[in-house]
Amino acid sequence: MTALTLYGIPTCDTCKKAIKALESADHDVTFRDIRADPLSPSEWDELILEFGDRLVNRASTTYRGLSDWMKASEAEEQLANHPALMKRPVIRSEEKLYLGWDSGVQTALLS
Incomplete structure (x- = not known):
């Protein structure tokens, strides 16, 4: 079982789908609501460094x-x-950050 942290908002349908699929694949998913538990400036910096404007x-x-x-x-x-x-x-997995829930991310995390 892989421990994952999923950053999103609770009303996001894509986040809900991702959590359901990841948990069905035996991942231990921790959800972090970015509105209720805002990211720190250093956390934003890390994500912007990784994804740039795509974020x-x-x-x-x-x-x-x-x-x-x-x-x-x-x-x-x-x-x-x-x-x-x-x-x-x-x-966030232990070794990598993923953005979105497209087929590439699904293949990487569900296989």
């Missing part, structure tokens, strides 16, 4: 509602002010 979900309703000034700002600024802009889920 910002530009297809979200939250992003579409941002001012033009905020849309033009750096990912760090956007995520610091609006944590729900984070593309979800972010999954």
Whole structure:
């Protein structure tokens, strides 16, 4: 059994699907609600270093509602002010970070 931490928000359907699939594959999943338990500046720095601008979900309703000034700002600024802009889920295993729940992530974690 692999211990994983999944970062997201509890209302995110993709996060719910990922947790269900990972638990069905005998992973021990710890869910971290990024709104209730915000990431520290060093945790954000680590994720931005790993994923860059891909960490910002530009297809979200939250992003579409941002001012033009905020849309033009750096990912760090956007995520610091609006944590729900984070593309979800972010999954941490002991050796790697994964972004999203696409087929590549599923293959890596479910095989």
